[in-house]
Amino acid sequence: LKRQMMKSSGINAEYGEDDGTPQWRSKGVRVLREEDLGNHGIGEVIMPLPGCEVTLPSNKCAGFFKEILAEEDFPPEYLFEENSIAKEFNARGAYRPIIYTPLAFESEMLRYSGENDKLTATDVDLVLGREFKRENQGEKLALKLSFSLPKSCYATMLLREASKGRIE
Numbered sequence: 001l002k003r004q005m006m007k008s009s010g011i012n013a014e015y016g017e018d019d020g021t022p023q024w025r026s027k028g029v030r031v032l033r034e035e036d037l038g039n040h041g042i043g044e045v046i047m048p049l050p051g052c053e054v055t056l057p058s059n060k061c062a063g064f065f066k067e068i069l070a071e072e073d074f075p076p077e078y079l080f081e082e083n084s085i086a087k088e089f090n091a092r093g094a095y096r097p098i099i100y101t102p103l104a105f106e107s108e109m110l111r112y113s114g115e116n117d118k119l120t121a122t123d124v125d126l127v128l129g130r131e132f133k134r135e136n137q138g139e140k141l142a143l144k145l146s147f148s149l150p151k152s153c154y155a156t157m158l159l160r161e162a163s164k165g166r167i168e
Contacts, residue, residue: 051093
């Protein structure tokens with residue numbers, strides 16, 4: 001769905017900051033016109049997640065949602081109308097960026113020898129206050145990544161994109 005939406009048009013939202021995490025609000029959501037595209041980056045493009053407080057865009061993207069719901073025999077009005085079943089179940093919906101840049105991204109190359117060498121401290125080590133010293137020696141290389149993502153963003157997606165699908 002994201003790819004279809006990106007191909008057909010951009011959707012933008014204004015957002016406020018709350019502890020550094022964008023809080024998308026339906027009030028600022030609008031469909032971009034072609035002349036707007038140079039003024040906005042890909043990080044501003046959002047996708048509506050179905051719910052009674054979400055407004056579908058007035059372009060081809062709304063059709064994509066309706067097609068998918070129709071394939072599942074699920075009437076769109078159950079999700080996208082103010083007095084819908086979604087409201088009864090508190091399914092308000094939301095707007096999420098289609099691309100999110102991780103915060104505090106760091107990387108480090110580590111050398112090691114054996115398959116079972118400990119490359120980093122575990123959560124148990126940290127909780128118990130164990131000191132961890134790693135010897136950065138060996139013929140094998142490992143890449144250690146450290147980053148922060150907000151709710152509903154998945155590290156596996158970041159790793160897939162970083163590796164272009166090849167993780168061995």
